[in-house]
Amino acid sequence: MKCRICGAKAVIYLRQHNLALCEEHFISRFEREVQKTIKKFRMFDRDDVVAVGISGGKDSTTVALVLHKLGYKVRGIFIDLGIPGYSAFSRNKVQNFAQKFGIPLEIYNLKEREGESLPEIASRRKDRICSMCGTIKRYILNKWALEIGADALATGHNLDDETATLLSNTLRWDVGYLAKQHPVLLPTHPKFVKKVKPLAFMTEREIAVYAILNGVDFVNRSCPFSKGAKSLRYKHLLNEIEVQSPGTKLRFYREFLEFQSKYLKPVESEPQLKECKVCGMPTTIDVCSFCRIFRRGV
Ligand code: SF4
Numbered sequence: 357m358k359c360r361i362c363g364a365k366a367v368i369y370l371r372q373h374n375l376a377l378c379e380e381h382f383i384s385r386f387e388r389e390v391q392k393t394i395k396k397f398r399m400f401d402r403d404d405v406v407a408v409g410i411s412g413g414k415d416s417t418t419v420a421l422v423l424h425k426l427g428y429k430v431r432g433i434f435i436d437l438g439i440p441g442y443s444a445f446s447r448n449k450v451q452n453f454a455q456k457f458g459i460p461l462e463i464y465n466l467k468e469r470e471g472e473s474l475p476e477i478a479s480r481r482k483d484r485i486c487s488m489c490g491t492i493k494r495y496i497l498n499k500w501a502l503e504i505g506a507d508a509l510a511t512g513h514n515l516d517d518e519t520a521t522l523l524s525n526t527l528r529w530d531v532g533y534l535a536k537q538h539p540v541l542l543p544t545h546p547k548f549v550k551k552v553k554p555l556a557f558m559t560e561r562e563i564a565v566y567a568i569l570n571g572v573d574f575v576n577r578s579c580p581f582s583k584g585a586k587s588l589r590y591k592h593l594l595n596e597i598e599v600q601s602p603g604t605k606l607r608f609y610r611e612f613l614e615f616q617s618k619y620l621k622p623v624e625s626e627p628q629l630k631e632c633k634v635c636g637m638p639t640t641i642d643v644c645s646f647c648r649i650f651r652r653g654v
């Protein structure tokens with residue numbers, strides 16, 4: 357197969373666009389598409405500092421890399437959760453990645469900074485480990501982004517993630533979540549940093565190919581605590597539909613956003629936020645969930 361633009365050997369065929377591209381034209385198209393998403397949704401400007409939590413997987417490394425290549429001021433952070441056989445391995449990859457591409461990186465070691473690793477916390481609490489992990493990561497990322505004066509916190513959510521979430525919310529008719537699902541999440545408190553998803557219209561496959569072609573050695577093993585998430589089932593289903601009707605995922609998401617902007621307004625009023633009496637970060641309760649996890653103020 358040949359590149360539709362220059363006739364050189366194609367490295368990818370994008371069925372949803374009926375388009376075969378060579379390495380050079382695929383990379384430039386990918387970067388143009390991400391730039392279009394940033395502009396269309398007014399995610400951030402040229403002078404803004406963009407914070408990225410880099411776990412080492414293809415999505416977080418790609419979002420950091422593409423923004424860096426597009427000339428944005430990227431700052432990365434790796435959160436070392438202390439998971440045996442996983443965290444140290446990922447940290448190494450992320451450090452090599454940041455060094456190779458010249459992306460400033462900070463390491464946040466949970467055990468050193470907060471006194472306990474994730475498995476240690478999990479051994480004394482009944483909550484689901486992934487839900488605690490999510491709370492911890494969200495808190496640390498937001499607080500760090502705030503401290504470094506970042507204008508936006510970019511995540512690596514891709515089209516497959518977004519459509520799987522959309523399908524799940526639609527099957528439950530969860531109008532509250534449907535009204536909120538968007539490539540940009542504006543802060544509802546001065547201590548929250550704007551969250552943005554520059555890869556929201558790129559598929560997992562495009563992201564993996566982009567990372568490989570750019571020489572990114574991303575983490576290709578799963579966390580030992582991840583198992584059979586429901587979102588994976590939705591992703592498989594959507595992939596099956598995509599094989600029959602290429603372009604379905606892109607249409608599903610794009611047309612949803614059009615519909616949302618016209619007809620879906622947030623149904624519930626946002627819960628009243630106050631400041632955590634221990635750490636001062638926004639929360640709906642007296643002591644925020646992060647401080648509770650670390651037994652502070654309770
Ligand atoms: S799978 Fe691992 S890294 Fe992901 S949320 Fe669960 S514990 Fe955290």
Ligand SMILES: [Zn+2]
Pocket residue numbers: 359360361362363364377378379380381
């Ligand atoms: Zn070409």
Ligand SMILES: [Zn+2]
Pocket residue numbers: 632633634635636637643644645646647648
């Ligand atoms: Zn707190």
